[in-house]
């Protein structure tokens with residue numbers, strides 16, 4: 001895919017200090033700014049975990065892109081990044097704990113078992129001359145993803161899922177940016193890119209990891225919750241720092257569990273012309 005314009009800046013649409021730290025670790029050749037939005041994180045209960053994190057990461061990025069343009073921030077030529085992380089146990093989505101007792105209960109459930117962590121990531125490009133991009137962003141449906149467990153969904157069915165994600169008449173569908181085929185990166189994750197003309201407008205993807213906890217004692221659970229560490233984290237623990245002592249094994253991307261799938265993000269940045277492994281950016 002050709003890139004007509006290259007981003008001058010990356011705006012991280014997140015209040016998470018972990019995401020700020022992780023995106024900084026990539027040492028991108030463009031400056032990073034942070035813009036947290038107050039995005040509604042309620043989702044339709046029928047959504048599966050991969051669609052939840054795709055939807056919420058895209059929602060956060062779209063909200064930040066819209067806020068930038070409302071505030072007449074010099075947003076043009078900006079790449080906006082959104083992320084979302086959930087923990088899933090026996091098919092149940094475990095978000096952040098409500099309070100210390102909720103965190104203790106969650107940790108008791110995670111003790112001695114494996115659970116899944118899904119992290120979604122979305123990128124949006126706001127070019128120099130807006131050219132209806134805000135309107136296109138508002139119409140961007142969350143792309144569908146196949147399961148990633150060997151039961152692949154044929155590409156045609158993904159298209160139908162994309163289109164049925166929003167109720168539009170035929171004419172409107174033609175103006176909506178269309179998501180391309182799934183890019184499959186094995187355990188790194190999978191993602192799709194939507195184009196506006198010849199340039200990429202958006203990319204959304206997710207990574208699934210598996211984390212196994214060792215058996216935790218009641219005393220350890222209480223002491224860990226008393227540190228306050230679990231209270232702002234999905235699944236009531238942080239894989240980084242003190243939380244590492246709870247964990248027996250991780251299969252997948254450590255950074256994805258921490259909140260941002262860096263190996264996937266690296267691949268998703270390339271179509272936008274941004275690479276931390278190249279000197280500068282190609283202009």
Ligand SMILES: Cc1cn([C@H]2C[C@H](O)[C@@H](COP(=O)(O)OP(=O)(O)OP(=O)(O)O)O2)c(=O)[nH]c1=O
Nearest residue numbers: 014015016084085233234237238239257258259
């Ligand atoms: C499982 C796990 C989650 N987390 C964190 C990552 C996320 O910050 C948080 C999940 O909540 P999110 O809703 O993904 O993110 P957030 O509310 O912290 O930030 P924002 O929406 O503004 O981007 O849990 C860890 O830090 N370590 C872990 O091991």
